[in-house]
Amino acid sequence: MPDHGLTRARTMGPIAEAVRMAGGSLARVFGRAGMPLSLLDTPDRLILLRDQLALVEAAIREIGDPALPARLSTATGIAGLGPIGTQVRSSDSLGAALRRVETVTPQLLQTATWTGLRRRGTEAFYGYAVTERIEAGRQANEVLALGYxxxxxxxxxxxxxxxxxxxxxxxxxxxxxxxxxLLGCTVVLGPRAGLVFPAHRLDAANPSRTGACGASADAPIGSGLGTCVAHLIELALDEARPSIDGIAGRLGLSRRTLQRRLEAEGMGYAEIQRRVLIRRAETLLAADRLPIGRIGLELGYADAAHFSRAFLAWTGLTPRRWRDSRRGGPEA
Incomplete structure (x- = not known):
């Protein structure tokens, strides 16, 4: 079974804006997709690829526009690809750019997908496919990808x-x-989504080459079930402390199957959750905006005392002492 795909939350920004402009309800769209609205404020966070597909479908349903994916991506163009656009603009030729995109897309933009170049005689096929077994929203996501x-x-x-x-x-x-x-060409149905054009155009030089190909501000997305679970726990903390059953359900797995597969990767759910809670606690403490009791509530603890005991067990410091050490203040 393929890994569950991940993608960056920034991909939802144009979708949300289109819903706003059409007078639709963002709360309803995100609710149907089972996602918190807070993601719009954190575009670099990772979400399940299947959630992005569900969001596109929910947006189409909300505003009644089946052509919405093509409208969004053709209007945004290469700018919507973030770090992938940087890779494209720094390549010497079209062919080199498409080969580079095939390599870096699953690293920087979304996993469990393929975007690449195939030559078929005198034709070039620049294609896109979701490799995870997701049916809902697949075609709408392909249309979105075609514009990019x-x-x-x-x-x-x-x-x-x-x-x-x-x-x-x-x-x-x-x-x-x-x-x-919107795409400026005939659209046909076939076994894999993509664009077809004369292969000789792959030699076209970059008319405005910029930047260095290797640099990117984004860290690699990573892969594996443990990575997906960690991101789902972090995402769920925006609303409430998640349970293992809730996370398993989000992945389409039973509790026991999730535990078994995590064990096969040499980890357990409790340890993954502990690491996520430590990271979120340290982030909130370092921001120095919320009182310690409120941070405990944000992390699902009943009160500041329970949170302080847990944090002390994790780090060897109370939350207050940890925060004071970051400020360069007193130890006590």
């Missing part, structure tokens, strides 16, 4: 460039004519 693929190629071939055709998976595509207008 289009923006990548247009950096080299110009804003008016159009592919020969685009491909999405599935048996039916809603709002096909509108999506075709």
């Amino acid at each position: 693929l289009l923006g990548t190629v247009r950096h080299f071939l110009g804003a008016a460039w159009q592919p020969e055709r685009a491909v999405v998976t599935g048996a039916h595509l809603a709002a096909r004519s509108e999506i075709e207008t």
Whole structure:
């Protein structure tokens, strides 16, 4: 079974803005996707890829616009790819850029996906696929991705460039004519989503090469079930202390299956949760904005005394002494 994919919360920003502009309810959209609205204030946090797909579907339903994914990504273009856009703009040629995107996308933007280049005789296929077994929202996510693929190629071939055709998976595509207008080409149904264009265009030079290819402000996303569990626990802390059953449910697993798979990776749920709680506690204490009792409540403790005892066991310091040490203040 493939790892559960992760992606950065910044991918939801344009979706949320579109819902706002259409007069829709963000609370309802995020509620349907099972996600907290606080994610909009923390764009560098990681979420499950399946949650992003659910959010896109919820936004389409909220504002009644099946072409929304294509509208968003074609309007945003390469700027919506964040660090991937930097990789593209620093490549010598279109072909080099697409090969680089294939390497860095699962490291910096989203895991459990493939974005890459395949040559088929005189044709080039710049494709995108979700490798995790997710069906809900898959096609809408592919349409969203096509607009970003289009923006990548247009950096080299110009804003008016159009592919020969685009491909999405599935048996039916809603709002096909509108999506075709937005992408500037015919859209057909096939086994894998992507853009098709003449292979000789891969030699096109970068008209405005900038920056160094290796640099990125984003740390690699990482992989593995333990990583997903840690991020889900951290995300759930925005609302309440999560349970192992709740986290297992979010991953589509039973409690025992989750425990067994974590054990196979040499870890346990309790230890992962402890590390997340320590990290969140230290972040809140270092920010120096909330009283210690409130921080304890944020982390799911009944009162400051329970939190202080737990923090002392974790670090060897009380929360107050830890905070004072960060300020350079007294030890006592």
